[in-house]
Amino acid sequence: MKAYVFPGQGAQFTGMGLDLYEKSPIAQELFEKANSILGFSITDVMFEGSADELKQTKVTQPAIFxxxxxxxxxxxxxxxxxxVAGHSLGELSALVANGVLSFENGLTLVSKRALAMQKACEAQESTMAAVLGLEDAVVEETCNAIDGVVVAANYNCPGQLVISGEIEAINKACExxxxxxxxxxxxxxxxxxFHSPLMEPAREELAKAIxxxxxxxxxxxxxxxVAAKAITDPNEIKENLIAxxxxxxxxTQCVQAMIADGATEVIEVGPGKVLQGLMRKIDRSVAASGASFGEE
Incomplete structure (x- = not known):
């Protein structure tokens, strides 16, 4: 069985998507439609923009999507x-890929998500930190014992957990x-x-749109x-996406659940190879590769 997975923020690079645009009339039509939905030329930034321009929240999330x-x-x-599954933002890509959302609705939600998250970030200074080489339980217990907001945010693979919260609490947790x-x-x-209680204003804003x-x-x-198991009910999908x-x-748990349910091949669709790398750390016995189009 084939599991297709979709990357999240951080996988962007200058020139992303240009080969698709040049080789495929379908891609060209969808990119132009995206420019019109977003109200600015995201293709200009994706194909020719600098790393700094691509880092703007209003650009990064729609570009990867x-x-x-x-x-x-x-x-x-x-x-x-x-x-299908997607890492954070990638979940919206996955929901277009499996027919839950239309291309237009998916892109609109991604754009609203990006702007809502940006606003929440500006409202309160906060950050994230990557923790390598400890059991999840040790990281969770440590976060629980620290004053202030700091939580486990991304269970990326065994021995790699990202924590998220207030700057002071994150610094203390790292020590x-x-x-x-x-x-x-x-x-x-x-x-x-991201993925902490400090994103509550963004969650409320996105909930309305969803x-x-x-x-x-x-x-x-x-x-x-959120669930790390197979979901097919549209209302449940909605609730999980809001949460x-x-x-x-x-x-880690999503990938393990897909393998337990019969996935024999995991294919990453989108920029970069982050999820293929994580896959090898989660379960080396399952083939992981990237989807390619044309002569790549």
Missing amino acids: LHSVILAKVLGEEFKPDM VLKEKGAKRALVLPVGGA EETTFNTPNCPVYQN QLTAPVKW
């Missing part, structure tokens, strides 16, 4: 998922985690505390970040 979703669409008959034997506890260059959007019955199960902004990304 577009690269992933358009690649899935140009694969045509070759794209036949038995199950304690190093004392407890973490190989690294490194503050990340991100704009805010409630007003049509969610169709999927053509294959989605393994959502996702303030809840942890259970990526």
Whole structure:
């Protein structure tokens, strides 16, 4: 069984999607439609923008979404998922890929999500840190014992957990985690505390937009970040997507659940190879590769 997975923020690069645009009329049409939906030329930034321009929140999330979703669409008959999952932002790409959301609705939600998250970041200074080489339980216990907001946010693979919260609480947690034997506890260059209670204003804003959007019955199960199991009910998918902004990304658990349910091949669709790398750390016995189109 084939599991298709979709990357989240951080996978962007200058020139992303240009090969698709040049080689595929379908891709060209969808990129132009995206420019019109967003009200600015995101293709200019994706194809020619600097790393700094691509880092703008209003650009980053739609750019990664577009690269992933358009690649899935140009694969045509070759794209036949038995199950899908996406890391954080990638969950919205996965929901377009399995027919729950239309391309237009997916892009609109991604854009609203990006702007709502940006606003929440500006309202309160906060950050995230990557913790390497400790058991999840040790990291969770440490976070619980620290004053202030600091929580486990991304379960990326065994021995790699990202924590999220207030700057002071994150710094304190990093100190304690190093004392407890973490190989690294490194503050990340991100704009805010994603997947933590500090994203509550963004969750409320996005909830309204999600409630007003049509969610169709999927053509294959989605393994959502919040639930880490196969979901096919559109209302449940909606609730999990709303919860996702303030809840942890259970990526390790999602991948393990897909394998337990019969996935024999995991294919990453979108920019970069981050999820393929994580896959090898979660379960080396399952083949992991990237989807490609044309002569790549």
